[in-house]
Amino acid sequence: MTTVFFLFRVPVWCGALTRDREPCRKNANGLLMGCSYQQHKWQKLKFAVVPPKWRELNRGLWVGPEKRVATTAAFCGMISAVVAVIDLIAK
Template sequence: MKGFGKYWGWIVFVVLIAGWLTLNFGPVVLLALSGISAFYFFFNVPVWCGAEGRGGSCRNNSHGALMGCHLRQHKFQKLKMIFWSARWARLRQELFQNATTALASLGGILAVTSGVAATLQPLFGGGW
C-alpha cells in the first residue's frame, strides 16, 4: 500500500477509542474493532525491523511490531521470543526501541486489553 493506505489501522483505533468513550457500540462491535486493531499493530503497521543482527539492530522496514523484515532469519524472530521466557527482556527492548515501535506496541497492547474488556463486560452485567 502506498501513501495514507498503510495507516488505516490508526483510524480503526480512533473509532475503537471513541466507541469506548461514548458507549454507543455493543460488545461485539468493540471486540471486532479490537481484533482488527490488534492485527494491524502487531502484524501490519510500518516500523523498523529491529531484529538483532551482526551489526546491531536491523534498520530495514518491516510490517508489524511482532514481524521482521524481508530477511528470512528476521521474519519470525520477535514472534518466537514470545514463547521463550528467557528472551522476554530482549523482546521488550525490541518492542519499545523507538517512538514508532513503542506506539505500535502500545496500540496493540491496548487493543488486546480492549478486546478482553469487551468480552468480559457483558458477563459481569456492565453497560449493555
C-alpha cells in the same frame, strides 16, 4: 482487530539483532514480524514464543517513536478486548 493490525501490519523498523549486535533498520510489517530476511522473521517469532527471550522482545518494542506508539496501541487494543469480554460475560 486493532491489536492484530499493530502486531502484524503496521510499518515499523525490523529491530532484529544483526551480526554486529545492532538492531536491523530495514522496514518490517508489524511489531512481531521481521523484515525480508528469513532469519529475522524467525528471530522475532522466537522472541514472542520463548519465555527467556521476552525481555529482549520487550526491549525491542520501545526503541523508536513509531514502535512506542504501535506497542501502546496494541496493548490498549488488548485491554479493550478483555474489558469487552468481561462486560459480555457480566451481562
